[in-house]
Amino acid sequence: MSRLGSLAGRIGSGLAPIALLLAAWQALSWAGAIDSTTLPAPAATLAALARLLEGRGFFVDLGITVLRGLGGLALGAAVGIPLGLLMAVDRRAEGFFNPLVKATYSLPKTALVPLFILWFGIGSVTNVLAVALSTVLPIIIYTYHGVQSAPKILIWSARAMGTTERRLLWDVLLPAAQHGILTGLRIGLGFAFLIAIAAEMIAAQLGIGKLLFMYGETGAYDFMFAAVTAIVLAAYAADRALVAVSDHLLRWQEPAHGRTGS
Amino acid sequence: MRVLLSLAKLYPLLLVAIAWELAARAGLVRPIFLPPVSTVIAALPALFWSGDILAPLGTSLYRAALGLAVAMIVGIGLGFLMARVRWIKWLLDPLVSLAFPSPKVAFLPIFVLWFGIDHLSKIALVAITCVFPFIIAAEAGARTVSRTQLWAAETMGTSRSGLVFRIILPGSLPSLMSGVRIAVPFALVSAFTAEMIAGGGGLGGDLIYAQRFFETTTVFALLLVMLVTGYLADALVLGLRRRVLRWHEG
Amino acid sequence: MPATDPNIVISDVSKRFERRGQTFTALEHVDMQVAQGEFVSIVGPSGCGKSTLLYMLGGFVAPSGGQLSAGGKPVTGPGIDRGVVFQEYALFPWLSVADNIGYALVRKGLPRAEQAAIVARYVDLMGLRGFETAYPRELSGGMKQRVALARTFAYDPGILLLDEPFGALDAQTREIMQDELLRLWRSNRKTVVMVTHDVDEAVYLSNRVCVMSHRPGRIVEEFPIDLDHSASREDVVVSATYRDQRNAVWLAVRRQVTRASGGAAA
Ligand SMILES: Nc1ncnc2c1ncn2[C@@H]1O[C@H](COP(=O)(O)OP(=O)(O)O)[C@@H](O)[C@H]1O
Numbered sequence: 001m002s003r004l005g006s007l008a009g010r011i012g013s014g015l016a017p018i019a020l021l022l023a024a025w026q027a028l029s030w031a032g033a034i035d036s037t038t039l040p041a042p043a044a045t046l047a048a049l050a051r052l053l054e055g056r057g058f059f060v061d062l063g064i065t066v067l068r069g070l071g072g073l074a075l076g077a078a079v080g081i082p083l084g085l086l087m088a089v090d091r092r093a094e095g096f097f098n099p100l101v102k103a104t105y106s107l108p109k110t111a112l113v114p115l116f117i118l119w120f121g122i123g124s125v126t127n128v129l130a131v132a133l134s135t136v137l138p139i140i141i142y143t144y145h146g147v148q149s150a151p152k153i154l155i156w157s158a159r160a161m162g163t164t165e166r167r168l169l170w171d172v173l174l175p176a177a178q179h180g181i182l183t184g185l186r187i188g189l190g191f192a193f194l195i196a197i198a199a200e201m202i203a204a205q206l207g208i209g210k211l212l213f214m215y216g217e218t219g220a221y222d223f224m225f226a227a228v229t230a231i232v233l234a235a236y237a238a239d240r241a242l243v244a245v246s247d248h249l250l251r252w253q254e255p256a257h258g259r260t261g262s
Numbered sequence: 263m264r265v266l267l268s269l270a271k272l273y274p275l276l277l278v279a280i281a282w283e284l285a286a287r288a289g290l291v292r293p294i295f296l297p298p299v300s301t302v303i304a305a306l307p308a309l310f311w312s313g314d315i316l317a318p319l320g321t322s323l324y325r326a327a328l329g330l331a332v333a334m335i336v337g338i339g340l341g342f343l344m345a346r347v348r349w350i351k352w353l354l355d356p357l358v359s360l361a362f363p364s365p366k367v368a369f370l371p372i373f374v375l376w377f378g379i380d381h382l383s384k385i386a387l388v389a390i391t392c393v394f395p396f397i398i399a400a401e402a403g404a405r406t407v408s409r410t411q412l413w414a415a416e417t418m419g420t421s422r423s424g425l426v427f428r429i430i431l432p433g434s435l436p437s438l439m440s441g442v443r444i445a446v447p448f449a450l451v452s453a454f455t456a457e458m459i460a461g462g463g464g465l466g467g468d469l470i471y472a473q474r475f476f477e478t479t480t481v482f483a484l485l486l487v488m489l490v491t492g493y494l495a496d497a498l499v500l501g502l503r504r505r506v507l508r509w510h511e512g
Numbered sequence: 513m514p515a516t517d518p519n520i521v522i523s524d525v526s527k528r529f530e531r532r533g534q535t536f537t538a539l540e541h542v543d544m545q546v547a548q549g550e551f552v553s554i555v556g557p558s559g560c561g562k563s564t565l566l567y568m569l570g571g572f573v574a575p576s577g578g579q580l581s582a583g584g585k586p587v588t589g590p591g592i593d594r595g596v597v598f599q600e601y602a603l604f605p606w607l608s609v610a611d612n613i614g615y616a617l618v619r620k621g622l623p624r625a626e627q628a629a630i631v632a633r634y635v636d637l638m639g640l641r642g643f644e645t646a647y648p649r650e651l652s653g654g655m656k657q658r659v660a661l662a663r664t665f666a667y668d669p670g671i672l673l674l675d676e677p678f679g680a681l682d683a684q685t686r687e688i689m690q691d692e693l694l695r696l697w698r699s700n701r702k703t704v705v706m707v708t709h710d711v712d713e714a715v716y717l718s719n720r721v722c723v724m725s726h727r728p729g730r731i732v733e734e735f736p737i738d739l740d741h742s743a744s745r746e747d748v749v750v751s752a753t754y755r756d757q758r759n760a761v762w763l764a765v766r767r768q769v770t771r772a773s774g775g776a777a778a
């Protein structure tokens with residue numbers, strides 16, 4: 001309850017400066033200091049956003065993008081978390097996957113989109129796979145480091161109390177890796193929307209990325225700004241939701257240990 | 263001996279390459295989807311000498327570097343201000359936390375509207391992508407400089423600008439270098455992505471072009487070049503960090 | 513005191529560490545036997561290898577040379593027969609106080625009702641009532657240490673290995689917990705090996721005190737302690753026996769500490 005209260009308080013105190021900036025921007029627009037055709041005033045953007053939110057079409061596009069992003073992230077997590085765990089507990093697995101992870105880590109992930117279009121055509125398969133491949137690497141790495149950072153003494157004391165190697169994974173390694181896994185997921189979430197939208201901008205029939213481009217080409221700039229606003233808010237909401245889940249899961253952790261929130 | 267041993271550790275890469283080669287050679291997949299790895303590697307020298315790699319690589323690096331420089335200057339400035347000036351912190355904090363998780367590529371159509379489809383829109387996308395890691399790193403870094411350190415410097419006659427450049431900046435360097443390590447791959451990926459979306463040459467533009475015309479070998483060759491570029495950039499940052507932070511942590 | 517067959521045997525144990533390419537000997541020629549039901553303390557200057565010796569008994573760290581056995585079997589790894597209380601508590605931070613205390617009981621597969629009863633008993637015994645659902649981060653150092661003791665006592669291992677188990681407690685709680693340990697030990701006669709740097713504590717609690725030297729660590733002197741533990745704390749502490757034995761051990765430790773600091777200066 002108090003957590004909700006403090007969240008509301010934080011958002012409330014954050015709203016004031018944003019409102020101030022928007023008001024200044026609006027005033028400059030009215031005064032004619034800003035060209036409102038290429039930089040629509042906040043009021044015009046809000047009006048366009050309201051119109052967008054009235055129809056169903058916009059939600060379909062936004063929903064498709066969000067589903068692609070989250071679907072790809074889920075796939076990345078479903079592969080990345082077990083793989084990271086395996087690499088942390090099995091030397092041979094580590095020896096095999098570590099060079100592969102290192103070699104692919106520095107590939108700019110959106111660059112896979114053209115290749116996937118070639119393989120899977122334009123659409124959700126390409127999109128979800130590109131997101132999954134981009135998110136899987138940080139998730140693997142953070143899971144791996146999370147397990148590695150499990151204090152030796154906790155492993156010892158679990159063993160002294162009769163914990164088998166298999167239970168050790170559930171009882172000690174996985175809980176100790178929680179912070180790492182959640183950090184990896186948060187980084188992955190950041191990539192997820194980026195890759196999903198970028199892939200849609202490169203080639204797509206549906207999705208918010210496609211929509212943005214269409215507004216840009218037809219000169220509907222107030223709608224373009226409105227759609228960007230919607231994306232920013234959706235990404236912010238998703239990030240906050242993940243942080244809230246993390247904070248709840250990590251409520252046992254020392255606050256000084258750096259919860260994911262910022 | 264050591265070199266051999268560390269090379270032997272890379273055997274999984276070799277296995278993947280062999281599997282790739284065999285799959286392509288055995289005709290399991292059509293070469294238009296997956297050319298043999300040997301073909302891709304064999305294509306590299308020709309692409310290299312004809313300038314089909316170096317020229318677009320130069321273009322992409324130019325865009326990434328310029329955007330990174332803008333992000334660095336603006337981001338470090340804002341971050342220091344946020345650490346020292348209360349009202350700027352109040353004003354910018356919500357903006358930063360709102361913009362930080364947003365997918366910056368969504369701003370690209372706006373930049374194209376403002377700056378056209380040539381260099382400038384891409385540089386803008388790189389800058390907006392990289393500015394947030396710098397803001398956060400600079401603010402965190404400046405906060406590690408203690409009041410007593412600043413007082414000590416002031417009593418020894420340091421001017422206000424001297425405080426920034428001689429005390430706060432060096433004190434924030436460890437944190438700033440972490441920011442650089444995050445920002446550099448961001449710069450590369452956003453430059454390539456902007457080129458893939460908005461065209462205008464560069465490695466990203468050429469990649470899309472090759473894909474449209476089913477020049478799959480070139481697609482793979484360019485992917486390889488991007489990967490190596492990313493790897494070398496990170497190695498460069500690590501080397502730089504080691505040099506710059508020699509005083510840090512003994 | 514108890515003169516049954518030895519429960520713990522440490523023979524000619526040594527331990528070397530690699531440190532920046534150099535090997536250095538932490539423990540050398542350590543010989544020690546602990547009888548069934550005996551309470552032995554190991555005291556010595558900080559860094560002399562007390563924790564390392566205990567870790568080897570726990571089976572977490574292998575000796576570089578020599579043998580260790582417990583309950584007639586060579587130590588090859590951790591076992592539920594040897595309960596360990598670590599200097600750093602080693603509580604599971606993601607489990608509540610009650611779940612920490614009950615952890616080994618779950619592993620043992622005790623019926624739920626029995627688990628709950630044992631946990632409740634130790635929560636009461638250690639004065640943790642009201643903190644059952646708290647996480648370790650919400651506890652003071654002393655409370656964490658009590659949870660660590662409760663967690664080990666709760667599953668009733670035959671051998672207790674205690675690494676500075678009262679180190680983080682304030683003087684008052686410390687005495688209460690010492691008396692509690694003594695009461696527990698008198699009622700069930702576990703074999704106890706306790707590491708401490710507190711000479712008073714070692715003498716007050718043990719049947720025998722072993723003094724370790726520094727670098728390489730080995731047991732240089734042993735003092736059989738002969739106190740009437742059924743008497744009250746006050747009676748014991750003011751007795752001449754206690755005072756003499758305490759002074760003897762204190763002087764022996766003192767010799768080791770001065771030797772160690774002299775060696776460090778050289
Ligand atoms: N894993 C290790 N690697 C290297 N040196 C160690 C390790 N564990 C302990 N040591 C060293 O061995 C010596 C004894 O340590 P320890 O057993 O913790 O001493 P004590 O518990 O008596 O204070 C110390 O000098 C310590 O630095």
Ligand SMILES: [Mg+2]
Nearest residue numbers: 562563564599
């Ligand atoms: Mg110790």
